[in-house]
Structures are given as structure tokens and as C-alpha cells.
Amino acid sequence: SQQGEEDPQALSIQEGENATMNCSYKTSINNLQWYRQNSGRGLVHLILIRSNEREKHSGRLRVTLDTSKKSSSLLITASRAADTASYFCATAPGRALTFGSGTRLQVQP
Amino acid sequence: GAVVSQHPSRVICKSGTSVKIECRSLDFQATTMFWYRQFPKQSLMLMATSNEGSKATYEQGVEKDKFLINHASLTLSTLTVTSAHPEDSSFYICSAQGLAPSSYNEQFFGPGTRLTVL
Numbered sequence: 001s002q003q004g005e006e007d008p009q010a011l012s013i014q015e016g017e018n019a020t021m022n023c024s025y026k027t028s029i030n031n032l033q034w035y036r037q038n039s040g041r042g043l044v045h046l047i048l049i050r051s052n053e054r055e056k057h058s059g060r061l062r063v064t065l066d067t068s069k070k071s072s073s074l075l076i077t078a079s080r081a082a083d084t085a086s087y088f089c090a091t092a093p094g095r096a097l098t099f100g101s102g103t104r105l106q107v108q109p
Numbered sequence: 110g111a112v113v114s115q116h117p118s119r120v121i122c123k124s125g126t127s128v129k130i131e132c133r134s135l136d137f138q139a140t141t142m143f144w145y146r147q148f149p150k151q152s153l154m155l156m157a158t159s160n161e162g163s164k165a166t167y168e169q170g171v172e173k174d175k176f177l178i179n180h181a182s183l184t185l186s187t188l189t190v191t192s193a194h195p196e197d198s199s200f201y202i203c204s205a206q207g208l209a210p211s212s213y214n215e216q217f218f219g220p221g222t223r224l225t226v227l
Contacts, residue, residue: 042220095158097143101152
């Protein structure tokens, strides 16, 4: 079953704006990962945040983690048209990954 | 990072036929491979976990006799969709985990296979 939910389900913004998407999960975790998927393509690993971390940065990406609320957020700053994709959070309660429901981001040029 | 390939990338078949999808780790040995299915505009759902040399472990609701998984070597796992029906049309994605997984269960994903059953 789905581990978590993401919101919003869909997000449309203008190029240059920031995009924030949120993820909630249900079980305890060691880490949480974010992936990007372009339409009809495979997954690209973006960033991993460990359970003892609260915030992590990678380029234009900023991820936060609140284990007390079992939630995480992904912020993409200064968005570009090329950021248009679906974004998924994922946790590993076992060995396999369990993915959130995803956010479809559309960045208008 | 490590590279995982899938073949074919796209397949169209008639209802009732069987389709085999290959997942290969190109530059590392994968003790474990995972098969996911993704319906349009939905998330990835784990179908089964495949360990080299042993039987696959299927998730609840996934028919093991319909989705045959073979992980005969450390670099190859195959998923065969038997007697395919239109409702099996989906995007199938594999991922591979190496001999010495990192502390965060690092997996490397293939590019996916789009199956369309007519």
C-alpha cells in the first residue's frame, strides 16, 4: 500500500518562481529520499535526508524533514521549464522503496 | 552512479500473449532487484522483490503465476507477463541493489518499459 501522500497533487507555476511540495509518511524511517520522473521515463534520484537531519540543500533544492510530524518538504528555488516533471518522496520501511503519491509540477516558460 | 538498463523500452502485444522484460545491472552485481508498476498519473507500486538464485517475494495482490520473475544471475532479472490482458498495460520499472548496499538501501533504477496490451 502507499506509504504516504504528497500534496499538492499538481502544481503549475511560472519560470523563476519557487515550488514547494510536501510529503507525509506513516512509519518510522532511517531516511527519506526524493526522486524526479520526467513523463514516461525512469526515476532520477535527487536528494536523501537522514532521520537525524532537519534540512538539507543541493543546488536549487532544499529538503526539510520533521520526524515528529512524519512529513518532509521539497523546495525548488528559481524554477526552470526543465524542472517540469513529477516528484516523488520515498521511504524504505523494508528493503524496497515505498513511494508517495507524487506531485506533478508544471513550470510555464 | 551505477547503470541499470531495461529491454524493451516499449512493447505492444495482443491480449493473451506473454511478454518478457529484462532488467540488467551494467556495471555492478545486483543481489536484489525490485519490480515496480506504475499506472498513468499514479505512483510506483512495488510488485515483487527478486533475489539472485532464489524465488521472488511478491507483494499482496500481485499474482505470482501471472508475473513470473527470474533472477538467474547477479546482473539480470526478467519479468514475464503471462497471458497479458489490457488491464496489464502499464509502465514497469526495475531497480537494482548491489552486493554491499549502503546504509540507506541505495537502489538504481532502470528507464522503464511501457507495455501496451491490445
